[in-house]
Amino acid sequence: MDILNALVALLNFVVIPATAYGAQLALGALGVTLIYGILRFSNFAHGDTMAFGAMVTILVTWAMQGAGISLGPLPTALLALPFGIAATALLVLGTDKIVYQFYRRQKAKPVILVIVSMGVMFVMNGLVRFVIGPGDQRFADGERFIISARNFKEMTGLNEGLAFKTTQGITIVTAVITVAALFWFLNRTRTGKSMRAFSDNEDLALLSGINPERVVMVTWLIVAALATIAGVLYGLDKSFKPFVYLQLLLPVFASAVVGGLGNPLGAIGGGFVIAFSEVTVTYAFKKVLGYLLPDSLAPDGLVQLLTTDYKFAVSFAILVIVLLIKPTGLFKGKSI
Amino acid sequence: MRTYILFGLVALLFIGTGFVQSWNTSLTILNMGLISAIMALGVNIQWGYAGLFNIGVMGFVALGGLATVLVSMPPTGEAWSAGGVRIIAALAMGAATVIAAVMTYARTSGRRRAIAVLAVITIGFVLYRTLFDPARDAIEAVDPASTGYLGGLGLPVLLAWPVGGLLAAGAAWIVGKTALGLRSDYLAIATLGIAEIIIAVLKNEDWLSRGVKNVNGIPRPVPYEIDLQNSASFVERTAGWGASPETASAITVKLSYLGLFAVVLIALIWLSQRALNSPWGRMMRAIRDNEVAAEAMGKDVTARHLQVFIIGSAVCGIAGAMMTTLDGLLTPGTYQPLRFTFLIWVMVIVGGSGNNLGAVLGGFLIWWLWIQVEPLGAGLMGIITYPMADGSFLKGHLMESVQHMRLLTMGVILLLVLRFSPRGLLPEK
Structure with a gap:
């Protein structure tokens, strides 16, 4: 019984939250890695692209809630998501036309593009704060739990409750669908194949008649969709705050780099590696150990390796270790 | 020539602020402008001389702030x-x-x-x-x-400035040792990470920095306003200024800070110029422009990169210590990457990377804009919303959001400069 209790506590506080967070990071990292693969620069505006997509979705959600439209037990935000994606797609395509295209034609060095993306980051960040303000916004509605802690206890008779939030379930399901669709697109369609070809060898791709502007446009569209979905899922699961999205940049980049920049599979793997280590290292294992160990050995302290405020240190430490041991990432990425 | 004209124009901005708003405001902006200029100088040493992409400026600035507490507070x-x-x-x-x-x-x-x-x-x-x-x-x-x-060591606060530089240099050594051999993007991400970690340490290690409870009342290198107002000789001397003793004392204190900061800035500019025009500076630029060729000429690229990374970070640390001294308090909760890392980058790029005076000019100009965009934006918004009905939702929202215009403005300025004058206002010679 104690072992079961320990297992449930571990599931409840580590495995489920980390899976949801990992899915969010993976979606964010996929966007970063695609831009790196096709456009060949690290996009620092990605966190704010996520924030922008989430913001539009929130506004549409509010309008829908005001009009009395809802999805029943599911959050209304899912209905608003396509609008968010469309608005973000317009924004990034516009940014590309006005800003990035010029440097692409000039064949500017990647680091210049990184600095340009810093400028874009400022503008997007200002835009988001301008429209929705810097405060916390909650927009999740519908049923809060798929399984609530109390129901679980009644069902199983265990001491530990297992809460499975709707937002976590939706995060995982949406992420699986999105990733499946993305890989189907990249591996099975003509456009997807041309994107991969462009990423592997630009000159050869150009020689075989692939239109670079079209590849770039499709990339931005996919990135807009990925960023919006990641941003909305994160906002549903936690809450929406522009500053937090800026800070997400670090774990998102860490995921992409740990997995291997430019490699979509790596981005997903990296996302889960980062998420699981963040949650594991900052979780207090007192409860779990209390069930597993005999009473005489039960720990006095919290058995928490680091307080939650140091979660950035965890992504950073993993990043450094991976870079030192395997500079191209766990799944072979490219290094330019 | 261009240098003199542009510096003259920026000086006019500050003088104009003095006449339109008040001299007190103008001096406040100028003091922070001096500190920003030093930070920009530090980033310019890394980026302009050597092409190192450090986006962890915030962390080194915060370490300088920590040094102020550790040196000057009573134990x-x-x-x-x-x-x-x-x-x-x-x-x-x-x-x-x-x-x-x-x-x-x-x-x-x-x-x-x-x-x-x-x-x-x-x-x-x-x-x-x-x-x-x-x-x-x-x-x-x-x-x-x-x-x-x-607490700290209870030593004079001026000593904290070089100590801040040393602390930042130490941190830079650790980061540089691990990340400099790798690709440039990775250095960027590593510095971004270390900055967040330093802030997390300052926020959470209460035994060291009191965390979010802040450290107040850091000793000053200049007299306190209240002491000046109570001193008969000061009141008598400044009676002729035509200002109240309160204003006179505030201005005197700011002028004293200004003097101290100006000495540091001028010394650093002089040193940077000497370094840039020395064989060492030429070697740095050679490495920046073609690493492979420089390495073939027998230059140890990684070691030189480490060196210049440490120097630049130390300059940022000094600026951080000066800033905390000016504020008189350490507030770990206020360090934000947009303000302390990316804004400094805007200064360097706008001013002209690779040119010390350019970075300094960018520091003054961008800092002035950063402060003044808000009143200017409020005025502009007032005109735009003038036809709208008072109390309407849109008007209220627009007027409230004016403070967020500064981020937007900085982004637009950075993008415009990168597009139309990529070498900055004062290009490298």
Whole structure:
């Protein structure tokens, strides 16, 4: 019984939250890695692209809630998501036309593009704060739990409750669908194949008649969709705050780099590696150990390796270790 | 010539502020402008001389701030006796663990390496926490409302400026050692990470920096306003200025800071110019422009990069210490990457990377804009919303959001400069 209790506590506080967070990071990292693969620069505006997509979705959600439209037990935000994606797609395509295209034609060095993306980051960040303000916004509605802690206890008779939030379930399901669709697109369609070809060898791709502007446009569209979905899922699961999205940049980049920049599979793997280590290292294992160990050995302290405020240190430490041991990432990425 | 004209124009901005708003405001902006200029100088040393992409400026600035507290605050005797020695022992234990782990890594190989390193780290970490936790709790329990931390050394605050530089240099050495051999993007991400970690440490290690409780009342290198107002000779001397003693004292204090900061800035500009025009500076630029060729000429690229990375970070640390001295308090909660990292980058790019005077000009100009965009934006918004009905939702929202226009403006300025004048206002010669 104690072992079961320990297992449930571990599931409840580590495995489920980390899976949801990992899915969010993976979606964010996929966007970063695609831009790196096709456009060949690290996009620092990605966190704010996520924030922008989430913001539009929130506004549409509010309008829908005001009009009395809802999805029943599911959050209304899912209905608003396509609008968010469309608005973000317009924004990034516009940014590309006005800003990035010029440097692409000039064949500017990647680091210049990184600095340009810093400028874009400022503008997007200002835009988001301008429209929705810097405060916390909650927009999740519908049923809060798929399984609530109390129901679980009644069902199983265990001491530990297992809460499975709707937002976590939706995060995982949406992420699986999105990733499946993305890989189907990249591996099975003509456009997807041309994107991969462009990423592997630009000159050869150009020689075989692939239109670079079209590849770039499709990339931005996919990135807009990925960023919006990641941003909305994160906002549903936690809450929406522009500053937090800026800070997400670090774990998102860490995921992409740990997995291997430019490699979509790596981005997903990296996302889960980062998420699981963040949650594991900052979780207090007192409860779990209390069930597993005999009473005489039960720990006095919290058995928490680091307080939650140091979660950035965890992504950073993993990043450094991976870079030192395997500079191209766990799944072979490219290094330019 | 261009240099003189542009610096003259920026000076006019500050003089204009003095006439339109008040001299007090103008001096406040100018003092922070001086500090920003020093930060921009530091980033320019890394980016402009050597092409190193450091986006962890915030962390080095914050370390400078920490140095101010550690040097100038009076020591908390009770906290030292409660756990001072133990906490130092714990930190030494932590450092020993890291060194032992690195040595184990170097001396073993294969599967044994992984196990041995993991064992060393686990044992070291457990020992560290058993020493550290009770000591920290003991220190933080000492009168937490007013102290609850170890305090500083009680030395003159001016000494904190070079110490801030040293602290930042130390951190830069660690980052540089690990990340400089790698690709440039990775250095960027590594510095971004270390900056967040430094801020997290300052926010959470209450025994060291009081965390989010802030450290107030850091000693000043200049007199206090209230003392000046109470001194008969000061009031008598400034009676002729035509200002109240309050204003006169505020301006005198700001002018004294201005003098101190100007000395530091001028010294640093002089040193940077000497460095840039020396054989060392030429070597740096050669490495920046073509690493492979420079390496073929026998230059140790990684070592030179490490060197210039440490110097630049130290300059940022000095600026950070000066800023905390000016504020008179350390507030770890206020360090934000947009303000302390990316804004400094805007200064360097707009001013002209690779040109010391350009970076300094960018520091003054962008800082002035950063402050003044808000009143200017409020005025502009007032005109735009003038036809709207009072109390309408849109008008209220627009007027409230004026403060966020500064981010937008900075982004637009950066993008415009990158597009139309990519070498900045004062290009490198």
